[in-house]
Amino acid sequence: MTTRDIWVISDTHFYDEDMITYFNFKGERVREFDTCKQMDECLMDNWNSTIKPNDIVYHLGDVFFDREDVSRRAKFEIDWFKLHGHKRLVIGNHDDIRYLSGKSQDGRWFFEKVMKWRKYPEFGIFMTHEPIHESGLYSSTDFSKQLLNVHGHIHRNDSPNGPYRNVSVEATNYKPVNIEDLKHALVEGFSKADIIVVGNDHRLYKEDGTDDFLEVTPGNPVISGSKIYMTESDYHKIAEIDYHKRKDHLGVSR
Numbered sequence: 001m002t003t004r005d006i007w008v009i010s011d012t013h014f015y016d017e018d019m020i021t022y023f024n025f026k027g028e029r030v031r032e033f034d035t036c037k038q039m040d041e042c043l044m045d046n047w048n049s050t051i052k053p054n055d056i057v058y059h060l061g062d063v064f065f066d067r068e069d070v071s072r073r074a075k076f077e078i079d080w081f082k083l084h085g086h087k088r089l090v091i092g093n094h095d096d097i098r099y100l101s102g103k104s105q106d107g108r109w110f111f112e113k114v115m116k117w118r119k120y121p122e123f124g125i126f127m128t129h130e131p132i133h134e135s136g137l138y139s140s141t142d143f144s145k146q147l148l149n150v151h152g153h154i155h156r157n158d159s160p161n162g163p164y165r166n167v168s169v170e171a172t173n174y175k176p177v178n179i180e181d182l183k184h185a186l187v188e189g190f191s192k193a194d195i196i197v198v199g200n201d202h203r204l205y206k207e208d209g210t211d212d213f214l215e216v217t218p219g220n221p222v223i224s225g226s227k228i229y230m231t232e233s234d235y236h237k238i239a240e241i242d243y244h245k246r247k248d249h250l251g252v253s254r
Contacts, residue, residue: 005056005178005180007055007056007174008057008127008181009060009177010092010168011046011060011061011092011134011151013064014040014043014079014142015064015065015199016065017066019039020033020034020039026156028156030155034236036137042174043169046176047085049210051085051176052085054085054086055085055086056088057085057088057176058090058118058152059087059088059111060128060152060167061095061096061152062093062094062153065094068096071213074105077106080104080110082107083160084197088113089110089115091114092129100114102222111161111181120179123183125147125165125182126148127150130151130153130154132145134162145222148163150182151165151167152167152168156170156171157169181217196228196230197231197235198232215230
């Protein structure tokens with residue numbers, strides 16, 4: 001049986017000529033392309049060179065800028081179905097929900113699923129278009145477990161402080177991100193001194209005088225106060241991803 005990966009991407013803004021004219025809050029160009037055609041080709045090439053036909057893709061909104069233009073929609077319907085993967089949409093503020101939740105002129109669904117947000121507690125993430133308030137980032141089955149908010153919308157601007165990861169294409173070198181890599185992104189923003197390595201099936205007792213505890217298990221790091229607790233196996237997995245990324249993740253103080 002062939003395994004399939006899960007990928008995340010946001011804010012492609014296909015056919016949006018204005019994207020190459022914008023600047024962020026720091027005065028940097030949002031997208032450094034000479035033409036919209038060049039931008040679209042880069043995004044589509046990176047998509048198909050990364051994602052296999054049977055993979056799952058979560059698009060976190062702002063797919064393309066159509067302005068309800070018939071010719072632009074016709075082009076989108078040609079290009080969209082050339083892109084690999086089983087596509088699912090988390091709705092963005094620029095998306096025409098009625099159009100994108102429907103079918104193309106030749107009867108194909110643009111997306112297999114359309115949703116407002118997607119919680120993925122097994123990966124420790126909560127996918128939305130815009131970053132949401134930190135108080136909402138908890139698993140519906142385990143209110144002691146804080147999730148990582150994987151979001152788009154802000155393009156090249158900075159995410160809020162805390163458990164956030166921006167996957168707008170400008171922040172990912174215009175490429176989709178594998179969900180397995182996002183599992184380890186919770187440690188971003190923590191200094192090495194703030195990461196506490198514990199044994200498997202570790203019980204972290206709350207500091208409220210009760211016998212309540214949080215379970216730290218492989219694949220399930222726990223944030224408590226200013227610290228993040230993880231098993232030794234998870235810590236080493238982070239190191240194995242990429243030595244240079246490890247330095248960025250673990251060696252920079254907040």
